[in-house]
Amino acid sequence: MSLRKLLSSTTSADRILFLLLLLLSFSGILFVREVLPGGRTVQIEVNGRPAYVLPLDKDRALTVEGPLGKTLIEIKDRRVRVTESPCHNKLCIQQGWVRSGTIICLPNRVVITVGDHDKSTTVDATTG
């Protein structure tokens, strides 16, 4: 049966159903991609010790206390940034939003890493 014959043998109800199914499957893909957790985390270390492991896809702001004082961290739209820091050079703030990788504030000893849950893809160290 050719495609044209097949189409002519369908009713408009069939076609609407077909379109609906198509729409449903695409929205399913979008739903999984946008709403379900992406499996990525924000790890925050203060003074060499792990302080928090947080999901990247839940917006929040939090404060950690380093040797110099309070560092304000914001997680939003699957990105993370430092909004306030007691350090003098403010390099951590200048770095802005980060989707993956690391923000390091050496003076206040705060290290923020965005990484995968999946340990097999992470490395123990990076050269270069």
Place this chain on the structure above:
Amino acid sequence: MDTIVTITAVSTARDSAEKAIDNAFSEIRKLEQLSNFFSPDSEISKINRNAGISEVKVSPDIIALLEKALYVSEKTAGAFDVTIGPVERLYDFHRRIKPQEDEIRKNLPLVNYKNLIIDRNRSTVFLQKKGMLIDPGGITKGYAADRAADVLREQGIKSGIVAVAGEIRTFGLKPDGKPWKIGIKNPRAKDQEDDIMATIELSDMAISTSGDYERFFIADGKRYHHLLDPRTGHSAGGCKCVSIIAKKGVFTDSFATGIFVLGPEKGMKVLEKLGFDGIIIDSQDEIHMTPKIRGKIEFKKTAEQYHFS
């Protein structure tokens, strides 16, 4: 050392691991104080101030460091040279400053490792020409990683990693019995997603990378980066990045720079002679590897922009 140092130690007791890590950090700090090019109190600055005047008594660490540096200079026919200081300081990659050609020409005769004289017995160092400057930045970090790893082992730590910036020294195996997994940076990463181009598993080995993307600026369509050829005073043009694998960080650090300057063809020959492993991405995006590395390295999708020669 004006850089990020990460120390990982595997131990059954937290206290002993922390004590060992503290001692390893102290060792690195000590080396930093001895070797800092910019600090007037460092032994390196003392040697530099007395260039063409007199020899300077220094500690055994500086003797060992400079002896290794001279060895690497000889093996790379001067492509690595710690006496690069007079030319190196003409550039400022942060402020996008490059020197005039005549400034380079004037300072180039001061760059020559053969005029760096070490007297091991008397523990002295002498720079023969006035105006010579040692900048040990291309070898100190690797040396410090080795010394820190030694300290950890002396304190009973069986396995760990010391990473002084990109100079990585591994020893022993991870708690799960596997070797350490090291990522190699993509020299042309567009964002942080394609940051790593390959991974390699190492145990009791060191790895270092020199790349033209670390400190650089682009002017008139040309890339000016910190890996200067001591023979010309210009940024070396043959490679985008060079990673070297060997037992000691002091050699991976310095040879990564030296091989980068030599370029892919001569560089691969030197690696073969030394029995070191290495991977080079040349300026034409071709990947060169030593034979032994082929089975150990795992390329990521991000490496597709490069091709195998």
